[in-house]
Amino acid sequence: MPELPEVETIRRDLAKLVVSRKIISVTVASLKLLRGYSPARFKQRLENRDIIGVGRRAKILILDIDSGDKLLVHLKMSGRLLYLPAAEATAKHTHLVFGLDNGFELRFVDMRRFGYFKLVEGGRLEDVAELKSLGPEPLAAGFSEADFKDLIKSKSGSRRVTKGLLLDQTFLAGVGNLYADEVLHVAKINPTRPVSSIKAAEAARLYRAIREVLTEAIESRGTSFDLYVDAQGRPGRYVEKLKVYGRAGRACLKCGATLRKVRVAGRGTNYCPNCQK
Secondary structure, rough: OOOOOHHHHHHHHHHOOOOOOOEEEEOOOOHHEEEEOOOHHHHHHHHOEEEEEEEOOOEEEEEEOOOOEEEEOOOOEEEEEEEEEEOOOOOOOOOEEEEEEEEEEEEEOOOOOOEEEEEEEEOOOHHHHHHHOOOOOOOOOOOOOHHHHHHHHOOOOOOHHHHHHOOOOOOOOOOHHHHHHHHHHHHHOOOOHHHOOOOOOHHHHHHHHHHHHHHHHHOOOOOOOOOOOOOOOOOOOOHHHHOOOOOOOOOOOOOOOOEEEEEEEOEEEEOOOOOOO
């Protein structure tokens, strides 16, 4: 699933490509995509409207419409939001197309069909259930080390393991399985460590690792293994910088020990048994 760096990369692309563009047509090929809307109502609210901004919350893209409506786009496991010339052949699994006023289209392609669009009339995001439950944005300017330590401290009575907590979107928004593994390796924390055992100095290390890894991944335009591409169909380059994810059985780049893969919090988890005690 695209995580914060991938979705932020797409957001930045779209901010350059579609802001101030008018949606002249909406074609919906899959009703499953529209949460609580008929295609007719969806088209009525969006056709002949301008896109005036592109935001993001956690792993969700938010398109601002000049009517005041906001359009939420969740890519889920395999969704792609592609900005392509209208004349280019339409790929298989293309389920929604926005025709734009410059001869390009914004196409949603999703092989597994888990992604969705949710139109919020009037833009009242405070009423959207999946946004209300989210934790803080880890890269927000106002999210300090002290704030993170307080978050960790608030979970000190929990029996959860640290990897599981990082995956919890109500704790911290946007970090998924891949980046949780990378963050924990940089912070030198074993993914199975109970949250209650994390000391203040380790929490500070973890905070810095989260911001370092996510920032570097954004600069590399995300991580591509098979399905993720940016808004213009280009793969991310962070795969070249992965230290543990997908490298089980190979040597740790820091110490040379053999990396292991176990199941933690229901997810495949890669770590170094030497670096991450």
